[in-house]
Amino acid sequence: MNSINKQKEIAVATVDEIAVDIPKEVIIEETSIAIFKTKDSTIFALENKCPHKGGPLSQGIVSGEHVFCPLHDWKISLHDGRAQGADEGCTASYGTRVENNTVYLLLK
Template identity: 60%
Template sequence: MAETTETTAVYVADVEEFTKGIPKEIFVNGESIAFFKTNSDKIRAIRNSCPHKGGPLSQGIVSGDYVFCPLHDWKISTVDGKAQAPDVGCTHSYSVQVEGSSVYIQI
C-alpha cells in the first residue's frame, strides 16, 4: 500500500503584513519559516534554515528570487529552496496561496 502525505492549509498573515524584498519569519506549527514578497507581489516560503550551516534565511538579503544567507553568503532560491551552484544543498520550500487578503501555507 502506498504511503499518502496529507497537507493542510494554514493561515499565516494578511498580504499587507509583507514588504517587498524584506524577509519575514513566521512560526507555523512550531517551525520557523521565512516568507518573501517578490517585486511581482508573489509570496514565497522556505524553511528558515540555510542547508549549509543552518543560518536564519529570514535575516538574509533578498535579490530577485534569491536570499543570501547571513552567515556564509550562500545564495538560496526562494522558489525551490536550492542553493545556487557551485554550492550544493536544499532547504524545504512550501506552497503558498493567497485568497483575498489572506496568506495560507501548505503544511
C-alpha cells in the same frame, strides 16, 4: 474507497504584512518558516534555515527570486530552496496561496 491526501492550509499573514524583499518569520508547529514577497508580489516560503550552517534566511538579503544567507552569503532559490552555483544543499520549501489578501501556507 480511495482517500485523497489534502494539504493543510494555515493562514500566516496578510499580503500587506509582508514587505517586498524583507522576509517575515513565522513559527508553525515548532518550525521557523521565512515568508518572502518579491517585487512582482509573488509570495514564497522556505524553512528558515540555510542548508549550509543553518543561518536564518529571514535575516538574509533578497534579490529577485533568491535570498542570500546572512552567515556565509549562500544564494538560495525562493522557488525550491536549492543552493545556487557551486554551493550544494536544499532547504524545505512550502507552497503558498493568497485569497482575499490572506497568505496561506500549504503543509503536507
